[in-house]
Amino acid sequence: MAQKPAVLNHIAVYVNDLGKSTTFYESVFSLNIIPEPFKDGKHTWFSLGSAGALHLIEGAKNNQIFDRNDHLCFSVPSIDDFIKKLQSKNINFEDWAGKSGAINIRVDGVKQIYFKDPDGHWLEVNDAK
Incomplete structure (x- = not known):
């Protein structure tokens, strides 16, 4: 029996300023924020519909x-x-x-x-x- 292919669950993007990046992705792409389990102020999750989710994670440095x-x-x-x-x-x-x-x-x-x-x-x- 053929095994089902994996499906995309989420894409994670490491950001410097979570608030700034959340506002950017929410306003530019009209993405909807979805609940995230960590509740630590370092994550924002967005729905990408059937494609999965986009996770913004705070902590990146500005020099990349x-x-x-x-x-x-x-x-x-x-x-x-x-x-x-x-x-x-x-x-x-x-x-x-x-x-x-x-x-x-x-x-x-x-x-x-x-x-x-x-x-x-x-x-x-x-x-x-």
Whole structure:
């Protein structure tokens, strides 16, 4: 009998300032906070729907540099509407090559943008269906 494949439970992101990062992910991505068992003020958990959860964990140092290839990706219905949201929050974005304010278009037509969270973690947002 074939064994069922593993499923993603959560992604953990190590952050410097939990309050700042919680506000960022909640406001930029409209994520819903879900209960977390630790209740120690060092964790925020967000629902990612059927994909699992995003766990923010406080304690990182400010001096890390992250490679763009190591990123989280969120899909949205409209890149244009999402860009307006970023602009209203003064969050700069770029295409894969690093051109500020530009949108990358994949070979399959999916539009992508890249930007960083408050700790410098790279984020991709695309309009994949």
